[in-house]
Amino acid sequence: MSAPGPAPLDVAERSAQDAVRALPVPAATAAFRARLKHEFATGAIERPRSLATAPARVLVGPWAARPRAFAMAAAAAAMIAALVFVANRGPAWQVAAVTGDGIAVIDQRGIPLGHADDLAAALHPGARIELPADASLELMAPGDLAIEITPGTRMILPPTPGRWFRRAIRTELGTGELRITTGPRFHGARLAIATPEVHVEVVGTTLAVIREPQGTCVCVLEGRVRVGAMTGPRPGPMVPVDGGRRRYVFNDGRPPEMATMRDTEHLPLGALRRQFRAHVGP
Amino acid sequence: MGTFFEHYFDLVFGLVMRMLGNRTAAEDVTQDVFYKVQRAAHQLDIHRDPAPWLATIATNACRDLWRSGADRMGRRSASIDVDPALGERLTRGTNDPELDALAGERERRVQQAIEGLPEPLRVPIVLHDYQGLSHQEIAAVVGIGHAAARKRYSRALTALAERLRDLGPES
Numbered sequence: 001m002s003a004p005g006p007a008p009l010d011v012a013e014r015s016a017q018d019a020v021r022a023l024p025v026p027a028a029t030a031a032f033r034a035r036l037k038h039e040f041a042t043g044a045i046e047r048p049r050s051l052a053t054a055p056a057r058v059l060v061g062p063w064a065a066r067p068r069a070f071a072m073a074a075a076a077a078a079m080i081a082a083l084v085f086v087a088n089r090g091p092a093w094q095v096a097a098v099t100g101d102g103i104a105v106i107d108q109r110g111i112p113l114g115h116a117d118d119l120a121a122a123l124h125p126g127a128r129i130e131l132p133a134d135a136s137l138e139l140m141a142p143g144d145l146a147i148e149i150t151p152g153t154r155m156i157l158p159p160t161p162g163r164w165f166r167r168a169i170r171t172e173l174g175t176g177e178l179r180i181t182t183g184p185r186f187h188g189a190r191l192a193i194a195t196p197e198v199h200v201e202v203v204g205t206t207l208a209v210i211r212e213p214q215g216t217c218v219c220v221l222e223g224r225v226r227v228g229a230m231t232g233p234r235p236g237p238m239v240p241v242d243g244g245r246r247r248y249v250f251n252d253g254r255p256p257e258m259a260t261m262r263d264t265e266h267l268p269l270g271a272l273r274r275q276f277r278a279h280v281g282p
Numbered sequence: 283m284g285t286f287f288e289h290y291f292d293l294v295f296g297l298v299m300r301m302l303g304n305r306t307a308a309e310d311v312t313q314d315v316f317y318k319v320q321r322a323a324h325q326l327d328i329h330r331d332p333a334p335w336l337a338t339i340a341t342n343a344c345r346d347l348w349r350s351g352a353d354r355m356g357r358r359s360a361s362i363d364v365d366p367a368l369g370e371r372l373t374r375g376t377n378d379p380e381l382d383a384l385a386g387e388r389e390r391r392v393q394q395a396i397e398g399l400p401e402p403l404r405v406p407i408v409l410h411d412y413q414g415l416s417h418q419e420i421a422a423v424v425g426i427g428h429a430a431a432r433k434r435y436s437r438a439l440t441a442l443a444e445r446l447r448d449l450g451p452e453s
Contacts, residue, residue, distance in 0.1 A: 012443035019392045019446060020411035025292055026299040032309050033291060040316045041284040047317050048310040051347065067349075 090160030091141045093123045096275070100135030100151065113137070125159030131176070138272070143185035146276040148268070150177040161189035170194065173211050179265075181206040181273045197249045199235035201226045205243070206273045208265045215250040219261040221269040229256055287316070293333060293413075294340050300408045301344040303397040311343045318343070337413060338423045341405060348401050395445040403438035410435055 009017065039045040095116060103110045106122040106129050113119065113135050123129075123139065131137060133152045140146045141160035149155060153176025161167040167189040171178070178193070182204045193200040193209050197216040200209060205223025209216065218227050222243040228235030229249045239256075241247045246261040294315050299308040318339050319326075326332060396404055405424060409415045415423070421431035 009439070010443070012447055013439050016395075016439060016443040016446045017411055019388070020396070020407060020442070023300065023389060023392060023412055025296040026308075028291070028295045028309070028312070033295075036313055036316060037284060037287045037291070039313075040287050040320060043320065045313065045317045045320055048313050050310050051314050051343075051350075 088162040088164050088166065090144055090162055093125075093139045093141055093157065093160065095120055095123070095137065096140040096146065096279075097138040098135065099138075100132070102132030102135045104132065104135070104137070105130040123157060125157060127157040128154075129157055130154045138275075140276065140279065142279065143183045144189070145180060145182045145186050145191070146272060147171075148179040148272050150179070152176050153178065158191065161186065161191075168192070173209055173216075175211050177208060177210040179206075179208045179269055179272050181269070181276050183276060197230055197251050198247075199228045199230060199238075201228075201238065206269050208269055214252060215248055217246055217248045217262070219246040219265040219269070220244070221261065221266070221273065227256075283320075290332065290336055291316075294336055297337060297340050297408065297413050298344060300393070300396065300412050301341070301404065302347070303393050307347060311340070311347055314343050315340045334415065334419050334423070337409065337415060337419075341409065341423050345401070345405070392446065395442055398445055399438060399441055402434065403441055406431065406435040407438045407442055 036045070098113050098116075098119070101113050103112050104119070105111075106119075106127050108128070109122065111118050111122050113132075129137075129149060131149055131151055131153050136151050137149045138146065139149070139157075144160050154174035155176070155178060156172040158169040158171035159166075161169055168191075169189070170192040171194070173193060173195045180191070180193075180202065182189075182191075182202065186204055189203070191202040193202065195209065195211045195216040197211075198209075198218060200207075200218055202225050203223075205225055206221040207223075207225055208219045208221075210219065218225065218241055220241050220243050224240050224242050226238040227241050227247045227249070228238040230236070239247065239258075241258070244261055246259055246265075248257040248259070250256065291312075295308060295312045298311045298315070299305065302308050302311065315336070319336070322339075326335070396407060399407065406420050409420045409423060410417070417431045417435060418428055420435070421428045424431060424434075426434070
């Protein structure tokens with residue numbers, strides 16, 4: 001069955017159609033025509049000043065012809081993207097424990113460690129944290145990972161891994177020690193820990209990274225991490241370090257050492273792991 | 283490039299002039315069209331008639347002008363003094379001043395009726411009846427479906443006929 005043809009025109013419509021078809025071609029002034037031809041032929045043509053504020057549109061398509069539909073589609077896409085972005089966000093950092101007291105410096109602002117609400121509000125991804133010499137802080141992203149920041153440590157707080165994407169996160173340790181353990185939801189994520197001497201890649205383990213005056217020690221309690229000594233802006237070859245081992249990268253030119261992990265790290269790392277597992281399950 | 287210009291200038295200027303009805307704006311938009319043509323010359327398919335492509339650029343340039351509001355400002359400030367072709371039109375043609383005047387008056391009324399149409403209706407009338415584009419080509423220019431283009435043209439023609447009801451046949 002074919003589509004119905006156009007309705008026949010009435011007299012007035014036919015007359016209007018004829019009137020438009022009979023319109024002569026409007027003549028441009030000779031001066032304008034000559035100037036434009038010269039500019040076009042020589043490549044000197046420019047957008048008229050009166051139109052120069054509007055963007056030059058050369059490519060045309062259905063979206064360009066339907067700005068309202070385009071705007072609605074763009075708004076819907078932006079809303080969906082915003083929802084996905086929000087839904088993807090990992091859990092926020094929570095303060096699991098504070099040991100000792102004093103004033104932590106977070107983003108160059110002093111915050112008493114006893115003020116739990118102020119402390120929690122200041123702990124955002126990318127926050128620069130500096131703990132006093134007699135206090136430690138234990139942070140937890142439920143299901144993902146826990147970080148114990150030991151006294152006197154200076155570090156940058158990483159974001160928590162996204163649920164579906166942006167699962168590679170990064171932290172920096174300036175001085176002091178970080179103890180880290182990962183949980184079941186960390187599976188598939190990647191944590192990079194950077195000090196001036198080493199680049200550590202973690203995909204699921206319990207470890208300590210200790211920045212000392214002569215270098216950085218990476219002590220691995222369980223699992224495996226990869227450690228690369230920094231050679232300029234990029235790390236050198238990444239060396240695997242298995243559970244029960246440590247790798248020490250010196251900053252005075254001595255070659256890195258691989259040895260059994262420090263005894264002093266067994267207890268605190270084991271305790272951190274137990275506490276976190278008790279909270280989130282094995 | 284000069285040959286191309288000579289071949290298509292009248293098409294572009296005529297189309298833009300019929301769309302806008304304002305010589306100053308039509309000159310600006312025509313210049314804009316040829317500026318865009320030069321920038322997009324590499325997209326030109328020498329095996330195909332460039333007229334529909336030019337009509338698309340010209341139509342979009344007019345629509346950009348309408349959206350920018352500059353057209354309305356120009357309309358307020360335009361007067362018969364800035365239309366140097368008016369004099370040519372009133373004295374050109376049959377060498378019969380009365381007939382020329384009648385033809386000029388008729389053209390002016392049709393042009394005014396076209397300008398009185400809302401912009402979405404003005405485009406299909408000018409493209410179909412003045413420029414001679416098919417509904418299929420108009421659909422591609424405007425970015426709508428073929429059936430929608432036909433329907434829009436039909437509405438436009440009805441509206442134009444209403445405005446020209448007392449025009450009478452051409453003598």
